[in-house]
Amino acid sequence: AAGVIQSPRHLIKEKRETATLKCYPIPRHDTVYWYQQGPGQDPQFLISFYEKMQSDKGSIPDRFSAQQFSDYHSELNMSSLELGDSALYFCASSLVVSGRLQETQYFGPGTRLLVL
């Protein structure tokens, strides 16, 4: 079965640079989520999109932005990178119909970002 695809899998950037992470949800899933997992930490919710509109916002820094495109893929844009942004960034997708969760979140393999 198709899974959530993320690219790139690994990314090395320097401080103050920008990065763009991409996520391709499971086909027919309408909701995309971004999570950040620091070393030894639990995943923290950043932001979500439902039907291409921002749905909820968590602990996402103002330096980050995200969007969901017409084909449902999503991109997380990170600017002015800081050392503390080094983490694993997961994308997940699910199916929410009429405000009810129909299918649980399935996670992609993650993008490991290292900021030097």
Add this chain to the structure above:
Amino acid sequence: AQSVSQHNHHVILSEAASLELGCNYSYGGTVNLFWYVQYPGQHLQLLLKYFSGDPLVKGIKGFEAEFIKSKFSFNLRKPSVQWSDTAEYFCAVAYSGAGSYQLTFGKGTKLSVIP
């Protein structure tokens, strides 16, 4: 704010021992409950989920969990662990009031199984 607490930070067991990992959540409304497993360097994999119905849910790899609404708990169990179960286990909750049902995770329990 809603929260999820996992009772144990690190659990060490011998193979064939029984496992129970505790999970409690703070929200009193309708919730969807999950357990995810994360092998070293890997992504989160869904072990099992509870949406409604039978409070005893069975998942993959022989895991099961019981939802006890009165105790706000969703404990994970496995009767006999294997070395390959060594991983980190996260309990997660999606609240019905949280628009897109984003997950709130517990801090995780690291399980080490000794052969």
